[in-house]
Each structure stands twice: as structure tokens, then as C-alpha cells.
Amino acid sequence: MSTKTEKYQLLIQQIRQFAAEPVDLVSLLSNTAALLHHTFGFWWTGFYRVAGDELILSTFQGPVACTNIPFGKGVCGTAWKEQRSVVVPDVEQFPGHIACSSQSRSEIVVPLFVSNTNAPTHTQEKKSIWAVLDIDSDQLGTFDDTDRLHLEQIADILSNAYASLHSPIRDIYLAGGCFWGTQHYLSLLQGVLKAEAGYANGNIENPTYEQVYTDSTGYAETVHVRYDASVLPLSKLLEMFFKTIDPTSLNRQAHDIGTRYRTGIYFSDPDDLPVIRHSLKKLANNYSDPLVVEVTPLTAFYLAEEYHQDYLHKHPDGYCHIPLDLINEVKNSR
Ligand code: SME
Numbered sequence: 001m002s003t004k005t006e007k008y009q010l011l012i013q014q015i016r017q018f019a020a021e022p023v024d025l026v027s028l029l030s031n032t033a034a035l036l037h038h039t040f041g042f043w044w045t046g047f048y049r050v051a052g053d054e055l056i057l058s059t060f061q062g063p064v065a066c067t068n069i070p071f072g073k074g075v076c077g078t079a080w081k082e083q084r085s086v087v088v089p090d091v092e093q094f095p096g097h098i099a100c101s102s103q104s105r106s107e108i109v110v111p112l113f114v115s116n117t118n119a120p121t122h123t124q125e126k127k128s129i130w131a132v133l134d135i136d137s138d139q140l141g142t143f144d145d146t147d148r149l150h151l152e153q154i155a156d157i158l159s160n161a162y163a164s165l166h167s168p169i170r171d172i173y174l175a176g177g178c179f180w181g182t183q184h185y186l187s188l189l190q191g192v193l194k195a196e197a198g199y200a201n202g203n204i205e206n207p208t209y210e211q212v213y214t215d216s217t218g219y220a221e222t223v224h225v226r227y228d229a230s231v232l233p234l235s236k237l238l239e240m241f242f243k244t245i246d247p248t249s250l251n252r253q254a255h256d257i258g259t260r261y262r263t264g265i266y267f268s269d270p271d272d273l274p275v276i277r278h279s280l281k282k283l284a285n286n287y288s289d290p291l292v293v294e295v296t297p298l299t300a301f302y303l304a305e306e307y308h309q310d311y312l313h314k315h316p317d318g319y320c321h322i323p324l325d326l327i328n329e330v331k332n333s334r
Contacts, residue, residue, distance in 0.1 A: 004040075008150035011035050015157055022161040025271070029131075030059040032158065036135065037061035043104055044136040047112075048076050050129055052235050052278040055080060058131065065100040074098035076132050079109040083127055085148050089141040104136040108143040110151045112159050130162055168230040169193065172237065172272065173200050173298050175264035176245045177253025179221040181320035184312040185244055186225050188330045191232025196224045197304040197311070200266050201296065209305055215258040220294075222266065224301060234272055238265070238279040240330075244322045247280075248289040254321035264294035266301075 002010075015032050022028050029047050037045035038061075046060020048069060055069040055076055072081040075097055079086045088107040091097045097107075112131040133155060137143070176182040179197040187195040199207050202219030212219045227237055245253060245263050253261050265276050276295055284291050303309075312318050320327075 019161040043138040051274040085110045173266035175220040175222040180311040181322040194226040247291045250292045266298040
């Protein structure tokens with residue numbers, strides 16, 4: 001019978017193969033959880049992904065588990081906060097342990113760090129974590145340094161795959177009423193590389209402004225934002241965007257009325273969805289009326305005509321529904 005180390009070594013080889021050309025993160029994490037779980041017969045093996053200020057249950061093997069873990073809470077939240085692996089020989093002795101199952105007796109949590117190999121050394125001091133690997137056993141004292149060291153190796157393999165799948169340069173499509181103001185405002189944010197005015201999610205090809213203006217094409221005036229998520233994470237970008245809209249107003253922002261002025265967040269990467277949902281949930285706390293911001297995958301996007309691009313730059317006195325104070329605030333913070 002092979003030793004624990006031998007089992008881990010074999011398993012690491014297999015995970016390396018899965019991760020060599022990763023096509024999808026969920027597939028990779030699922031196979032990793034399955035391999036670990038069935039090789040060692042653990043009670044629960046899975047991942048929690050970082051979304052805003054909490055961990056959200058991701059792919060796993062084992063019984064139903066709790067879905068949200070706040071930063072710093074439980075073993076998982078502690079590993080995230082303290083940026084280190086946490087080995088718990090007896091869960092009852094760990095203050096604040098979150099018991100998803102009474103059968104769980106010991107636990108290990110290993111953080112998965114965003115690999116940032118090109119960063120200058122001083123920026124590596126504060127590492128960021130994108131997920132944690134959590135394993136529970138129904139026996140006391142299951143995990144030791146052998147587990148920790150091998151699981152940390154596995155975490156590195158997964159994080160490299162994550163980095164190759166997740167370049168920090170990302171795209172999102174934000175509809176916030178008249179695109180002149182939204183484009184201008186978003187283009188001023190630190191971390192935004194490009195903001196282009198266009199039309200999203202309608203039902204004809206190559207729409208013109210005049211066609212969209214009839215409100216019969218399904219298109220919303222939308223800004224395509226390309227941003228560097230290592231400077232401006234999506235949660236922060238959305239927080240800044242929300243300052244410019246009334247998210248409870250259906251098909252109207254300030255003086256602009258019509259479905260083309262609806263508010264919306266259109267994503268091209270489904271991985272953005274948990275962050276979007278979380279940001280909207282937080283935003284909803286500020287309003288008594290329900291939010292009507294549309295959240296759907298991007299189905300179509302066409303650039304608006306050249307005269308709409310950078311309109312407020314070309315016409316500084318042009319109409320803008322976004323308060324000047326807010327625009328100046330962003331300008332001054334640069
Ligand atoms: N015990 C964990 C919660 C997750 S479950 O073990 C699946 C914790 O305290 O963070």
C-alpha cells in the first residue's frame with residue numbers, strides 16, 4: 001500500500017496534466033476535488049471562491065455545505081484573512097469554526113493565491129487570494145504537514161492555471177442611461193483602459209443611432225469598458241458605476257426615457273456573475289424600492305457612430321446626466 005506522500009505525488013502528476021492546458025476553471029477544480037476526495041476518502045473536499053468580502057461555495061465532493069463565509073470567519077475565512085494554510089486537528093477546539101456537518105472532526109484549509117510573478121517585489125507583500133481549498137475529515141487529527149505541503153503545491157498548480165485563464169485585462173458592458181456621460185465618467189477611472197460608447201443586446205445587426213432611438217430594436221445605450229482588474233477589481237468598478245445611476249428607475253435615467261436608457265450590466269465571462277450579484281445585493285441595502293438593473297450575458301454589441309465617441313470631451317458643455325461634482329471627484333482622485 002502506498003504512503004500518503006506517494007499518493008500525493010501521483011495525484012499531483014495527474015493535476016498537472018489537467019492544468020497543463022486549462023480550458024475551464026470549474027472543470028479543473030472539480031477534477032481536483034474528485035481526485036483528492038476519492039484518493040483519501042475524505043468527508044468533504046471542495047473550493048470556496050472569493051467574491052467581494054465573502055467566500056462563495058464552489059465545486060466540491062461530499063454532503064451539502066454552507067454557501068457564504070464572511071472574511072475572517074470560520075476556518076476558511078481565517079485562512080483567507082491570515083493568508084496562510086490552517087490545519088485544525090479538532091474542529092471543536094477552533095473558535096468560530098463553521099460546522100456545515102456534525103460529522104466533520106478535523107479540517108485543513110489552504111488559500112489559493114493569485115500568481116503575480118511579474119510584479120516588483122514590493123507589491124508582492126500583500127498577496128491576493130482568489131479561492132480556498134477546504135478539506136474535512138470525519139476523524140480527528142487527519143491532517144499534518146505532509147498534507148499541508150502537498151496541498152500547497154496543488155494550490156500553486158491551480159493558481160497558475162487560474163492566472164493563465166484570467167488575464168487581469170477584462171471587459172464588461174455597462175448601460176447607465178445616456179452613454180455620453182457614462183463613457184466620459186468611466187473613462188476617468190483609474191484602471192479603465194478603454195471606454196467605448198455603443199449599443200448592446202438588441203435584435204438587429206449594425207444598428208444606427210436613429211434606429212436605436214426608435215426604441216424598437218431592443219438595444220440599450222451601453223459602454224464597453226476594458227479595465228485592468230489588478231488595478232480596478234470588478235466590484236470596485238461596479239461600485240463607481242452605481243454612483244451614476246438610479247438603479248430603481250425602470251427605462252429612465254434623469255431626462256432620458258425609453259428602453260434604450262435602461263440600466264444594465266452585460267457580461268462576456270460567466271465568472272463575473274457572482275461578483276455582479278454580490279455587488280447588487282450590497283447596493284440593494286441602500287434602497288427601499290427593488291433594483292431594476294438588468295443583468296444578462298452580452299448577446300450583441302456594436303460601437304456607436306464616431307460622433308458619439310468621447311462626446312463630452314469634444315463638447316465639454318454637452319448634456320450629461322451625471323452630476324458634475326461626481327465627475328470632478330473622480331478627476332481629482334487621479
Ligand atoms: N468548516 C468550514 C466551513 C466550510 S465546511 O467545512 C464545508 C469553516 O469553518 O470555515
